Amino acid sequence: MKFTLHIWRQENAHAKGRFETYHVDNISAECSFLEMLDILNEQLVNDRIAHPVCFDNDCREGICGMCGLYINGRPHGNDDGVTTCQLHMRRFTDGDEIWIEPWRAKAFPVIRDLVVDRSAFDKIIQAGGYISTTTGGVPDANSILIPKHKADQSMDAAACIGCGACVAACKNASAMLFVGAKVSHLNLLPQGKVEALDRVRKMVMKMDELGFGSCTNTYACEAECPKQIKRQNIARMNRQWIGQMFSETGNKK
């Protein structure tokens, strides 16, 4: 297969970016999208015409959350429920033009080309995306009974890989799905109840502080999430946000 690639190139955070056009040929339909970019980079290195295109990637099996490209206007491309590394060229038509961009959000500044800085997500987690336990001195695992459907719901939310596609998909660059998923994962479990309301408050406030936008309920995040995290997580978080406003711990700022 043959493709024309328009790729966003930007030397560093402060440089002005632009699209550059490249051509690749002889691409197998079984090839993954990132392997296609490997082939392009090999070409660029061999021809010494340009610096290889920088893009984040690691596990290449859809779980680490490191990769994330905006492909033809969709985060992770035109296949549902997959990350960029799991997207295969058989999803394209021979001769296609493909536009490749980085995540675009104020809270995710570009580092180079298609690589962005997502450390804002880590900061949100540090604000309260955990259950406060130290190592040791915890009860036996089976002493905490958790109804299967609760554990399943929690697991559905916990499947989030923190890739940032939800933010990239959102016209407001809101991180509500990411935060809602973490809040749901923990707050649905009995272990997470103790800090539940405090958690919502701290995480939401940190999210706002870091420059993520507000949610206007278009659900582009849900549509583009590679792990198909549900928008119900946002609703659950909103309910708890309101709950914390009336709670004792919530008012303690």
Add this chain to the structure above:
Amino acid sequence: MILDSKIPEGPLSEKWTNYKASQKLVNPANKRKIDIIVVGTGLAGASAAASLGALGFNVDIFCIQDSPRRAHSIAAQGGINAAKNYQNDGDSVERLFRDTIKGGDYRAREANVYRLAEVSGDIIDQCVAQGVPFARDYGGLLDNRSFGGAQVSRTFYARGQTGQQLLLGAYGALSREIARGTVRLHERREMMELVVIEGRARGIIARNLVTGQLERYAAHAVVLATGGYGNVYYLSTNAMNSNGSAAWICHKKGAAFANPCYVQIHPTCIPVHGDYQSKLTLMSESLRNDGRIWVPKKKEDAEAIRRGEKGPLDIPEEDRDYYLERRYPAFGNLVPRDVASRAAKERCDAGFGVGTTGLAVYLDFADAIKRMGRDVVEQKYGNLFQMYQKIVDTDPYEEPMMIYPAVHYTMGGLWVDYELQTTIQGLFAAGEANFSDHGANRLGASALMQGLADGYFVLPYTMQNYLADQIYVGKISPYAKEFDQAEDSVRQRIDNLFNVGRHATEPHSVDFFHKALGKIMWEYVGMARNTQSLTQAMDLVKELESNFWNKVYVPGSAEEFNPELEKAYRLADYFELARLIITDALHREESCGGHFRTEHQTEDGETQRDDENYMYVAAWEYQGHNVPETMTKEELKYEHIKIAKRNYK
């Protein structure tokens, strides 16, 4: 070199208790005066840093990715073992210990493995307290499944994403410590050099991968939790950035490297399909709980399948060879990984392989779907089936999966004593980066267990024994001359790489050389090895290495975000590591676990150990560039367990 494994006195089951009772501790007020560096944020690194931070130590943690949550522990699918005996099926600490020793083909250290089994239950408690959403049954209790090499169900799991959930648990604990200020996170940093002052590990030089700047970090102790070196084979189930360099750098600074030839080849991976391929994807071992592995009984059927004239559904039941069930009736499809991998290779080499290349076998769920219904199968393995379908483009509910073995895990690693301290004082190694618990073959669902055992429950104790007298030395200065020297040597190494490409007449990319190295290693140092293949591999690697140093082209500069440069310096280390793997494989004239020497096999093709001559850990010591390494033996003494032939029939 003298290897002192520091195994505590007393009966096996009391060693750890005795150790903890008599070890030295650091008092709470002094803990904050002690600096610790942890390299790596996988299960071992994140859990160690979180636990040490919670105790009050001052911790700096480093990862090469953009976030600690990306470490490759995240990709572990199937589960984590623990001797909880929740199923009342006869499990115990003793049984988990025995299974692990036997699974490792009697090449692991008794005391370490027993401790691992002892703390395994605490890990599950810890993870549940952190909010890890393990699978539950309808009564709300934890569910278990079986894994290879065990006859009990002791594996805890969170769908097919157990590694992810455990890592997110540890990442949560780590994030909490970062928020409390006991741990400082340094992301997108790569350890480039270990700084040793007066024989003790005192810091690291890290490269900021965004700016290319070299940075100095000083500490009283360094923990290496940087994973394994499976990517020396280029194609493996490891992540693209997983690499062996940090461990190799420590080795060159004096840390002994143990059993490098023990590499685990996982039986159930999606087969290779093309030259452009960058990695192999694992299909969890848990699939062997319900999937049945087979190839056609008749060669002509296999040939017809390879030509595309027949499909798996055209082969009637009586013409299928469920070779694992046939050869190993007691364990069937749940034999350990090394056994299952070799059996697949044996069938394919004999001409019964399927797929277009003939290098694949079937993993069939038709019976399971008939027995439990599609819904249950989907609930148990849905995400794995989806992953398979996305990659291969066939529906595993309708047609059996095709699988083939691939490099997955390295049992070898930095030599550590009972305290997980390497042969450099103050340098500790945890998780896959050390060698200690899995012998010559790791059992499924034991890597997660070991990583978390080391980080949560071993290092927070044993490191204090070392750190207790470090309160007297004061702050370590990053301006010491040893830091200058270390930084200069890093700069030199990077310059050398750029220089090659400037003068090369026929330059090649880093990947070109890495792929070539991988092919040599897979072909000659893979699932089956012998004197001839290994000798040949050594010549080929040396030749390729010299080509690399004459022809590799690294674009850009050192002072920028430059992934090609990262690949280049990691590959330079892989060449040296590859030579040590081959040397070790050549010296070990026996077959054990993942190390299969074709000269040493029984009549029916099983591994033949030589306990009389090789029941030891081979610890290699670096002697200088291109100087043969020297080997010191740590004799393995089995005082508790009775040594037997490893039999899964």
